[in-house]
Amino acid sequence: MPGGLIYLAAAYGVIWILLFVYLITIHQRLANVREQLDAAEKRTEADMDRHSVGVRH
């Protein structure tokens, strides 16, 4: 079929672009959540430190 390779390339291109974009999006979201968790943990530790200082005094 003439021109068939163009359609084949288009189909393969769409699949891989879609899957790579999805994979990158998941990794980006994982990195964001990781930052969120770190920030929340630091806040919790700071709160606990403040609390223990208050108890000692």
Place this chain on the structure above:
Amino acid sequence: MSTKLLSRSGTSPIGLLGWVSPLVILAAIYTALVWVPPDAEMGDFQRIFYFHVPMAWVAFLSFFVTCVSGIVYLRTRDFRWDFLAVSSAEIGVVFTTAALITGSIWARPIWGSWWTWDPRLTTTLVLWFIYVAYLVLRKNVDDPSRRASLSAVVGMVGFVDVPIVFMSIRWWRTIHPIVFEGGEFRVAPVMMVALLVSLAAFTILYAYLLQLRTALEKMQMEADVLEQSSWD
């Protein structure tokens, strides 16, 4: 990166699937594009088939996992099942999108049209809308328990469309090719090998994506809980 990220929340390492997936995908690409001979009638263009069918298969599998996870969540109220359900639904939507687009690209030169309201195409589009609605619903309900329960019900009811999609080309008049009929595949043995390799490769990719996506959902829940407790 991902192994480190996931080990934090206590989930199992994803290293093995992360390495195996690209290898099997490369094997599938080689088999479909190089190893298997071109189709006698359609030529090289027919090779879309080796990726279009696995896209649809993974979509069906994803929605099945969403349905089962929803049922188990409603019975146990364990949020891990809800994480699995939403992760699988999202992957299912991605693969349904890929199946619809690759099918449309195949249809243009064969049927002379990008789209036709054929029963298979129409029911697949309905399936896509159902699970997009599932994801939109989750974005609009704040309470985690209510969100999980509502989406479990939608995930279960939505799955009813999957057997309809599968049977549509048998129940109604259609122009969509029938690959599997009477308990056997209607393709040449060499094409069957390429199809099976591709099916296996994309199923492994699905498992990898599911593991990543479920871990993300779990970590997001942990972050939300920590955030909430630090403000209280």
